Amino acid sequence: MLRIAQGRVYDPANGIDGEVRDVCLDGGKVVEELPSHGPRIDARGMVVMPGGVDIHSHIAGPAVNAARKLAPEEHRADVLDRTAITRSGTGGTVPSTFATGYRYALLGYTTVVDAATPPLAARHTLAELRDTPIVDAAFLVLMGNNLPMFKLIRDGGSDGAGSVTEAVAWWLEATGGYGVKLVNPGGVEMWKHGNRNVTSLDDEVEGLGVTPRRVLEAIAGSVDELGLPHPVHVHCNNLGVAGNWRTTLDTLDALQGRRAHLAHLQFHAYGGTPGKRPRSRAPELAEHLDAHPEHSADVGQVMFGPATTMTADAPVSALLRELTGGKWVNADLEAETGCGIVPFAYRERNYVHALQWAIGLELFLLGRDPWRVVLSTDHPNGGSFLSYPRLIRLLMDREFRNEQIGRVNQKAIRRTVLRDDLEREYTLGEIAIITRAGPARLLGLADKGHLGVGADADVTVYGEHEDREQMFATPRYVIKGGRVIVEDGELREAPAGELLRVAADHDEAIERTLRPLFEEHYSVQLANYPVREPWLLEPARRVPARPDGSGR
Amino acid sequence: MPERAATCAGCGCGCDDIEVAVAAGALERMTGTCVIGDAWFAERAADAPLVARVDGREVDFAEAVEASAAILGKARLPLVCGLGQTDCESQRAAVALAEAIGAVIDPAGPVVDGAVAAASQAIGLSTATFGELRDRAELVVSWRADPVVSNPRLLPRLRLDRAGRAAERTLVVVDARRTATADEADEFIELQPELDFEALWAMRALVRGVPLDRDLAAQLPLEPLRELTERFRVCRYGAVLPGPGLVATGDGYVNALALLALVRDLARTAHVVALPLRQEGNARGAEDVLAWQTGYPAAVSFARGHPRARPGEFSAAGMLERGETDAALIVGFDALAHLPPRAADNLRRIPTIVVDPRPTQTAAAARVAFATSASGVQREGTAHRMDGVPVPLRAPLASERVGDEDVLAAIKARIAREEGT
Numbered sequence: 001m002l003r004i005a006q007g008r009v010y011d012p013a014n015g016i017d018g019e020v021r022d023v024c025l026d027g028g029k030v031v032e033e034l035p036s037h038g039p040r041i042d043a044r045g046m047v048v049m050p051g052g053v054d055i056h057s058h059i060a061g062p063a064v065n066a067a068r069k070l071a072p073e074e075h076r077a078d079v080l081d082r083t084a085i086t087r088s089g090t091g092g093t094v095p096s097t098f099a100t101g102y103r104y105a106l107l108g109y110t111t112v113v114d115a116a117t118p119p120l121a122a123r124h125t126l127a128e129l130r131d132t133p134i135v136d137a138a139f140l141v142l143m144g145n146n147l148p149m150f151k152l153i154r155d156g157g158s159d160g161a162g163s164v165t166e167a168v169a170w171w172l173e174a175t176g177g178y179g180v181k182l183v184n185p186g187g188v189e190m191w192k193h194g195n196r197n198v199t200s201l202d203d204e205v206e207g208l209g210v211t212p213r214r215v216l217e218a219i220a221g222s223v224d225e226l227g228l229p230h231p232v233h234v235h236c237n238n239l240g241v242a243g244n245w246r247t248t249l250d251t252l253d254a255l256q257g258r259r260a261h262l263a264h265l266q267f268h269a270y271g272g273t274p275g276k277r278p279r280s281r282a283p284e285l286a287e288h289l290d291a292h293p294e295h296s297a298d299v300g301q302v303m304f305g306p307a308t309t310m311t312a313d314a315p316v317s318a319l320l321r322e323l324t325g326g327k328w329v330n331a332d333l334e335a336e337t338g339c340g341i342v343p344f345a346y347r348e349r350n351y352v353h354a355l356q357w358a359i360g361l362e363l364f365l366l367g368r369d370p371w372r373v374v375l376s377t378d379h380p381n382g383g384s385f386l387s388y389p390r391l392i393r394l395l396m397d398r399e400f401r402n403e404q405i406g407r408v409n410q411k412a413i414r415r416t417v418l419r420d421d422l423e424r425e426y427t428l429g430e431i432a433i434i435t436r437a438g439p440a441r442l443l444g445l446a447d448k449g450h451l452g453v454g455a456d457a458d459v460t461v462y463g464e465h466e467d468r469e470q471m472f473a474t475p476r477y478v479i480k481g482g483r484v485i486v487e488d489g490e491l492r493e494a495p496a497g498e499l500l501r502v503a504a505d506h507d508e509a510i511e512r513t514l515r516p517l518f519e520e521h522y523s524v525q526l527a528n529y530p531v532r533e534p535w536l537l538e539p540a541r542r543v544p545a546r547p548d549g550s551g552r
Numbered sequence: 553m554p555e556r557a558a559t560c561a562g563c564g565c566g567c568d569d570i571e572v573a574v575a576a577g578a579l580e581r582m583t584g585t586c587v588i589g590d591a592w593f594a595e596r597a598a599d600a601p602l603v604a605r606v607d608g609r610e611v612d613f614a615e616a617v618e619a620s621a622a623i624l625g626k627a628r629l630p631l632v633c634g635l636g637q638t639d640c641e642s643q644r645a646a647v648a649l650a651e652a653i654g655a656v657i658d659p660a661g662p663v664v665d666g667a668v669a670a671a672s673q674a675i676g677l678s679t680a681t682f683g684e685l686r687d688r689a690e691l692v693v694s695w696r697a698d699p700v701v702s703n704p705r706l707l708p709r710l711r712l713d714r715a716g717r718a719a720e721r722t723l724v725v726v727d728a729r730r731t732a733t734a735d736e737a738d739e740f741i742e743l744q745p746e747l748d749f750e751a752l753w754a755m756r757a758l759v760r761g762v763p764l765d766r767d768l769a770a771q772l773p774l775e776p777l778r779e780l781t782e783r784f785r786v787c788r789y790g791a792v793l794p795g796p797g798l799v800a801t802g803d804g805y806v807n808a809l810a811l812l813a814l815v816r817d818l819a820r821t822a823h824v825v826a827l828p829l830r831q832e833g834n835a836r837g838a839e840d841v842l843a844w845q846t847g848y849p850a851a852v853s854f855a856r857g858h859p860r861a862r863p864g865e866f867s868a869a870g871m872l873e874r875g876e877t878d879a880a881l882i883v884g885f886d887a888l889a890h891l892p893p894r895a896a897d898n899l900r901r902i903p904t905i906v907v908d909p910r911p912t913q914t915a916a917a918a919r920v921a922f923a924t925s926a927s928g929v930q931r932e933g934t935a936h937r938m939d940g941v942p943v944p945l946r947a948p949l950a951s952e953r954v955g956d957e958d959v960l961a962a963i964k965a966r967i968a969r970e971e972g973t
Binding site: 060062064065068069070071072075076079080081082087088089090092094095096097098120121123124127128131191192193194195318322327328329330331332333334335341521522523524525527528532533535536 | 557559568569640641644648651652669672673674675676677678679680681682683684686687688709788789816819820821822823825839840841843844845846847848849854857858859860861932934936940941942943944
């Protein structure tokens, strides 16, 4: 039982914008009222928001772990000691699991979505999430380069026909996943055919009878048909390539009328011609999103400094390897995906890096609906989640932003509209939208991202500070499930979080269809593929799919 | 007689298509196993009522936990090692215990097993899972590996054995002598020991069009290596299987670096991967669990309250050889039979706690020995195959004993109670 008394509350999902009021918590939920003499936090002069929700991050699983192994230098320089309540760990751009949970919590985040798990490795991701304390976590299951799925799509027509839909539901159930992720659909499979790729939605995936367009349409259709709480989450083809904004628009056009979320839009918003210097096409994409309420995006902001690029889009990593000449991991995962990892650093003076940084800001500042253009750095691809406070300051503080714009490569800035009329400053209410209310709504997490009665008692209390970076970097209190986890910037306890997984029905008969495809493509037995181990799957919360669309 | 599904963790293949017939609580017959698998199951199938011994005396579980906590609590620099033959769940508990007592932890299996993984920390790695190698690799080079002996089902599972290999696929063996694997291959390239680095560097030079040192080239089987390099350059999907021999001579770490650098160079023109072979059934899992919990895959010290990694300095064999540790907790590893002689001698001089389902030489010599149920035989768990794919370990047999994970958690809880935390 806890009353957070007299704070300035920002709860945009419930139309509350800085009103001074109490938030009452009991039994892990927000409640209407509490007896006045119970335990309380005096939040006078403080800002109260729902716990943060990260819609797109990379925190667990084989790719993240391969990146950890690559980063002993970073880990040496950033250590966490064991304490009476916490495990030890290491940080850097790819922290150890315990450090990841603690640091998200210390930042005021209480829900995190890992955006890319190969289904074959679900046990690995689940085991890491079990060691990622405090935050509730979900993961998205990679399906855009899945050979059995390609076969079903090829045989079944393009509109989410029966077996594809059943297979999508089967895969989610088999893995404990929350939603569906497509990464460079078709392109990663082509990478495994002699280092090639696809370059447009209508390129044929060699010998397999599908195109990126057919994969997109079929899977997006299935996700809609199942009524999954989160729409299909798409990492478009041609990431990072100059001129790729056309592919991004083609993708959105192909998905018109269907719900879809585009991951890290910044990396897909480049004009120019392939191989030449890119320019910004953020305004065109922002305009398209404004006009299509069924579509949303997270930005994938680039922040200057160290990063680790890790992606299922393995051909992109091979290009980055040529740029850095440094460490490179490639991992082909049978029948499902690839993986590439390259440690990276974004530099202010570099034309491309500065352009990427600026395009991210353009997307934030030009987008008219913050509910559908939400915050991410594609951690750790564009920078660590620890850089969110600085990003918030860039959005809230025009003077600071202009000063930063003045420091970076000016040729790049001239290829954007940042210098023109982007005087916008985000309000605290808008920050609450892009960091919690918006992501929760896009994820279909009805109990997250708001403080209405019945919501999860996940609350972050910030001390008012003119320097928004400082304010958002060190919340005064973080409450998770009604328990005070962080007090005055220090962890007070570190309970386990829950796995958030979807509940979508499928017809058991789909296994008969899948069995021969499994035997053809996998090196594990079908019987051993679905995760059933309770210690990996629990504690979990099932978020139901709503095939009738009533959840939306 | 019921047939039960099982996964074999007898080597890094993690074959999950094993069937065992159980009669009267014992293994009656196994289908799908190789010779290593047969021995692996047999060694773990015995289930005696014995739970634990302290100084050779049979004791109950609580007393053994008490004795273990006392030994570890008194130690200045305890070592936790082994790990490659237990499940990920127990590895997780071992890291937690090591952290709680400020120990050094290192998955000390066959010393050469982790060398390629260590080198991959420095430059990265292009790799793939079994299914990709089976379905796509048209050129596969076994480099000082003898999987027919070390991982008997690997070649058949990758359809690379003579009987299963399609005509358009090629298996080449590079080794010092004609091995059993060479008998399965299309081509054998004889390479003297101690010349791995030179051969790999020459191939890199060929890929990059850099002139070769003539004296050096004269020592190498240059023509076959040149041909091999050319085949890699034009193939659609090529693979190298580095084996323990790569790091057994010369500076093993540098040899491994050279091999990974060659694969990286080749990968610029063709799709080329490497899959380091692993002997222990869950050596890969040990690295993975350590990496996610600490940020480092091996040789981690918690002596200062946070993880620090120093391969060499904090490796189990090295610490034991130098006599730097004053107590050891060994999980699922017959250390006395496998460590270098000097390390084994020093291990005999310090108090040890052994957690193992098998009655090993190391368990017999231990101050405290726990006889546990075996992951994969009497207990469920998870193992990571050598290619990183997690597979479930089944429990076709029942057991009265507790698992490695339970023992490690109980010792940790006992020590925590002592500390009052």
